[in-house]
Amino acid sequence: MSESKHSAANTAAAPLTVRACGPLSGTARVPGDKSISHRSVMLGALAVGETRITGLLEGEDVLATAEAFRRLGAQVERQDSGEWVVNGVGLGALKEPDDILDMGNSGTAARLLMGILAGQPIRTFLTGDASLRSRPMKRVIDPLTAMGARVYSREGGRMPLMIQGADMVLPITYELPVASAQVKSAVLLAGLTARGETAVIESVATRDHTERMLTHFGGTVSREELSGGAARIAVQGEPELTGADIVVPADPSSAAFPLVAALLVPGSEVRLPNIGMNPTRTGLIQTLIEMGGDIAIENERVAGGEPVADLLVRHSSLRGVAVPPDRAASMIDEYPILSVAAAQAEGKTVMRGVEELRVKESDRIAVMVAGLRANGVAVSDGEDWMEVEGRPGDVPGGATVATHLDHRIAMSFYVLGLIAKKPVTIDDEAPIRTSFPNFRTLMQGLGAEA
Numbered sequence: 185m186s187e188s189k190h191s192a193a194n195t196a197a198a199p200l201t202v203r204a205c206g207p208l209s210g211t212a213r214v215p216g217d218k219s220i221s222h223r224s225v226m227l228g229a230l231a232v233g234e235t236r237i238t239g240l241l242e243g244e245d246v247l248a249t250a251e252a253f254r255r256l257g258a259q260v261e262r263q264d265s266g267e268w269v270v271n272g273v274g275l276g277a278l279k280e281p282d283d284i285l286d287m288g289n290s291g292t293a294a295r296l297l298m299g300i301l302a303g304q305p306i307r308t309f310l311t312g313d314a315s316l317r318s319r320p321m322k323r324v325i326d327p328l329t330a331m332g333a334r335v336y337s338r339e340g341g342r343m344p345l346m347i348q349g350a351d352m353v354l355p356i357t358y359e360l361p362v363a364s365a366q367v368k369s370a371v372l373l374a375g376l377t378a379r380g381e382t383a384v385i386e387s388v389a390t391r392d393h394t395e396r397m398l399t400h401f402g403g404t405v406s407r408e409e410l411s412g413g414a415a416r417i418a419v420q421g422e423p424e425l426t427g428a429d430i431v432v433p434a435d436p437s438s439a440a441f442p443l444v445a446a447l448l449v450p451g452s453e454v455r456l457p458n459i460g461m462n463p464t465r466t467g468l469i470q471t472l473i474e475m476g477g478d479i480a481i482e483n484e485r486v487a488g489g490e491p492v493a494d495l496l497v498r499h500s501s502l503r504g505v506a507v508p509p510d511r512a513a514s515m516i517d518e519y520p521i522l523s524v525a526a527a528q529a530e531g532k533t534v535m536r537g538v539e540e541l542r543v544k545e546s547d548r549i550a551v552m553v554a555g556l557r558a559n560g561v562a563v564s565d566g567e568d569w570m571e572v573e574g575r576p577g578d579v580p581g582g583a584t585v586a587t588h589l590d591h592r593i594a595m596s597f598y599v600l601g602l603i604a605k606k607p608v609t610i611d612d613e614a615p616i617r618t619s620f621p622n623f624r625t626l627m628q629g630l631g632a633e634a
């Protein structure tokens with residue numbers, strides 16, 4: 185993974201060294217939820233009429249989605265007020281782009297777009313950066329092919345790829361082979377242009393933002409609980425989707441970084457307003473509370489169809505825990521920062537059932553293990569697990585970490601630097617812009633120095 189889209193764009197990697205700091209304090213206004221932001225642009229583009237989005241995440245991943253849908257014929261504009269307005273083309277009316285679409289670093293953008301394109305009678309070419317081109321797409325190619333799309337990819341189902349949408353999409357019932365909201369969403373979005381009902385069966389609950397937002401735009405989505413925690417989610421084809429107003433909550437996966445920093449840095453007290461509290465996303469908060477984290481959940485309310493709350497986080501002495509494997513889906517992007525918290529927790533933290541971490545922007549198990557070990561933390565791993573032996577107040581630090589085009593790795597080691605005895609260097613901070621463009625300004629506002 186030596187190549188980077190930043191070096192390809194002639195921008196040198198931007199190393200960053202982070203040192204221990206005094207107490208963090210103040211209010212951290214975290215940007216909009218990435219999953220919800222992608223979906224609001226996508227469904228806005230498929231709906232008839234105007235969609236107004238408040239709080240859209242202006243990170244590179246979502247900007248890639250916005251640009252792709254412009255090239256597919258929708259109007260996607262930022263207003264001076266900061267609101268985004270999407271004027272959709274209606275279902276099945278996207279136009280064939282005249283060039284390859286570059287989805288950058290974003291798995292969500294690529295896989296959900298493939299679901300949508302499976303139901304459009306056009307041919308589209310997709311690519312991404314070195315990280316995205318190494319990620320598995322077969323997981324969406326298989327069900328979309330069963331629904332009538334044709335996809336030609338590189339060996340092993342990798343991008344670049346070409347997708348030719350089906351003239352007549354076949355409704356299917358698809359049992360997810362991996363717990364993935366991206367695969368679920370791709371199938372449900374393809375099902376929008378099918379005649380009849382398309383269903384997905386998931387054995388554990390994955391984030392349900394697609395289902396909630398489809399309902400908000402006038403679609404018909406049902407969820408039936410099956411035995412053992414499984415569920416069958418079905419969408420009715422050919423709905424009339426109408427433009428809608430969306431209010432995007434702050435992203436709990438981004439909030440995780442200042443939140444864990446506040447728990448770890450002695451004397452800290454940080455307020456995080458308006459954080460998305462969708463139960464399919466709150467596994468990290470539950471885990472940190474079990475570890476002894478002082479996290480007060482205040483003002484719980486519903487905004488724009490999603491539960492939100494304000495969080496008040498104070499420095500805490502943490503102890504290691506075993507995270508149950510069936511919680512993985514609800515905190516899948518939070519394991520890197522959890523393993524940093526675990527380095528500062530008394531005893532062992534065990535994370536099992538986390539094999540999906542190996543196919544994210546980087547192999548997050550391998551990259552976290554390498555970075556923690558280099559910084560003096562005792563850690564071990566296997567194909568689907570990772571263990572960290574914590575030593576409160578005794579994280580040596582002092583090493584440089586390779587981030588492999590992975591924003592969550594970069595932000596996790598930034599937080600490690602805040603508590604380590606010697607400074608921690610991340611080799612490239614640029615990937616942070618994919619999901620949290622104002623991360624450093626926000627952390628500096630709380631008292632961090634880097």
Ligand SMILES: O=C(O)C1=C[C@@H](OP(=O)(O)O)[C@@H](O)[C@H](O)C1
Pocket residue numbers: 218219220291292363364365366367369391516517540
């Ligand atoms: O649907 C989504 O918005 C996402 C689903 C998850 O991926 P998987 O579906 O691959 O688990 C998550 O890791 C990603 O950051 C966002």
Ligand SMILES: C=C(OP(=O)(O)O)C(=O)O
Pocket residue numbers: 289290291292293517544545592619
């Ligand atoms: C895995 C992630 O995103 P994506 O799959 O969209 O690249 C993430 O944001 O941690």
